[in-house]
Amino acid sequence: MAKNVVVIGAGVIGLCSAYYLAEQGHQVTLVDKDEPLSGRNCSMGNQGMIVPSHFVPLAAPGIISQGLLWMMNPSSPFYIRPRLSKELFSWLLRFYKSSNKQHVERSAPAIKAINSRSLELFKNLNRQRIFDFAFEQKGLLLICKTGKCLEEEKEMTHAAGRLGLETVVLDKNGLRKQEPDIDIQAEGGVLYPGDAHLSPALFVQALYEYLRRKPNVRFQCGSPVVRFTVGEQGICSVQTQAGSIIQGDEFVLASGSASGQLVKQLDLPLPMESGKGYSLTVRQQEQRLATPSILCEARVAITPLGNNEIRFGGTMELGGEAHTIRQSRLDGIIGSVSSYFPGYNTAVLERCNAWSGLRPCPPDGLPYIGRFSRCPNLIAATGHSMMGLSLAPATGEIVAAIVSGTQPVVDTAFFSPDRFDHSLKKEPQHLLIRT
Numbered sequence: 001m002a003k004n005v006v007v008i009g010a011g012v013i014g015l016c017s018a019y020y021l022a023e024q025g026h027q028v029t030l031v032d033k034d035e036p037l038s039g040r041n042c043s044m045g046n047q048g049m050i051v052p053s054h055f056v057p058l059a060a061p062g063i064i065s066q067g068l069l070w071m072m073n074p075s076s077p078f079y080i081r082p083r084l085s086k087e088l089f090s091w092l093l094r095f096y097k098s099s100n101k102q103h104v105e106r107s108a109p110a111i112k113a114i115n116s117r118s119l120e121l122f123k124n125l126n127r128q129r130i131f132d133f134a135f136e137q138k139g140l141l142l143i144c145k146t147g148k149c150l151e152e153e154k155e156m157t158h159a160a161g162r163l164g165l166e167t168v169v170l171d172k173n174g175l176r177k178q179e180p181d182i183d184i185q186a187e188g189g190v191l192y193p194g195d196a197h198l199s200p201a202l203f204v205q206a207l208y209e210y211l212r213r214k215p216n217v218r219f220q221c222g223s224p225v226v227r228f229t230v231g232e233q234g235i236c237s238v239q240t241q242a243g244s245i246i247q248g249d250e251f252v253l254a255s256g257s258a259s260g261q262l263v264k265q266l267d268l269p270l271p272m273e274s275g276k277g278y279s280l281t282v283r284q285q286e287q288r289l290a291t292p293s294i295l296c297e298a299r300v301a302i303t304p305l306g307n308n309e310i311r312f313g314g315t316m317e318l319g320g321e322a323h324t325i326r327q328s329r330l331d332g333i334i335g336s337v338s339s340y341f342p343g344y345n346t347a348v349l350e351r352c353n354a355w356s357g358l359r360p361c362p363p364d365g366l367p368y369i370g371r372f373s374r375c376p377n378l379i380a381a382t383g384h385s386m387m388g389l390s391l392a393p394a395t396g397e398i399v400a401a402i403v404s405g406t407q408p409v410v411d412t413a414f415f416s417p418d419r420f421d422h423s424l425k426k427e428p429q430h431l432l433i434r435t
Helices: 012-023 063-070 086-098 101-127 147-162 172-178 200-211 256-266 327-340 385-404
Strands: 004-008 027-032 078-080 140-144 168-170 188-192 217-221 225-231 234-240 245-247 250-253 273-283 293-295 300-305 309-318 355-361 368-372 375-382
Touching (some): 004 012, 004 245, 012 200, 012 385, 101 385, 140 147, 147 188, 168 172, 172 188, 225 256, 234 375, 250 256, 256 273, 256 355, 256 368, 256 375, 273 327, 300 327, 309 327, 355 385, 368 385, 375 385
Parallel strands (some): 004 027, 027 217, 078 309, 140 293
Antiparallel strands (some): 234 245, 273 355, 300 309
């Protein structure tokens, strides 16, 4: 039975949710504070990587101690904007409790499964002539400047192998053969041949252009959702800041880093911190990198894009403000490029206009995907941290399956939005929202 579904958020997660919902015949309304092609969300400026290789959640062993060391360096990959906040303290405490080996081992298969499903769906979309988003499956190269880092990444290949991922360990000569057109100052690396990449801007544009021609999809953008109207059975409608009231049968929460604050009025705990990232996009030059790569020690990601451009991105700035550019963060990215690629002309990066966006980061590093038990017609599709684009198609497919009452292809037990809702231990089925 076709339903009237309101998707709150028109970034890449919201667009993919709308796509799979519309393909199943549902009526879809997308609501967002910005237009989908405005470039003011993480969908447009991210690295465009599709990464089954990223099976370790953000909350992992050693990240706390490493993060404390990084905090001493203003150009480091990690920074927490100081503020007196009970929410930040609670998030950090949960993050600390999740940063252990057991959490990684339990969640790695689920993360790998949803990433692999997304890769399959990207391939399916790429085969359709209506979509052109510069999709390529060239793998992902992890570049290790030090022998210590290389040994750690070699160790990680054992876990990858147990999950069915192919890996190739490269020494210095192997790196030169893999990337003959650029001088790399590193001890070696690890190639994950199964990973892929695309142009984020082209992908978002292709989805948007397709959806706006669909008779069962409409966009109501330019004003954020500020209020829910609720009744005994859940949400009845949402209201935008401009005063528009949008009714629906089902509601999808895909509003990224704003999601946690938005559902506070429903008394639903969804711990989330904004993790700001930066990117710099320039034209390729004579010294060029062919394979999407990560400079491991520096946590800098590099993606060659389909239109003869290359994008450099990185940093994790918790609690960052959306439109504030910290030059020290950019200096860290540019300095890392010089360190790994001594012959690369970084002057072009220094002159480049930087982009920044806020990633939605749950404290355990896992996305929120699924129904809220205490608000049964609200479906979470948020909290994807740095893998929003990589996980977007699989998330959209799961959302459509939930709305349609069918079994999702991917098991979402680890991604439940209820996992931090302690009240469910006492009242698991009770709807606690009020009219």
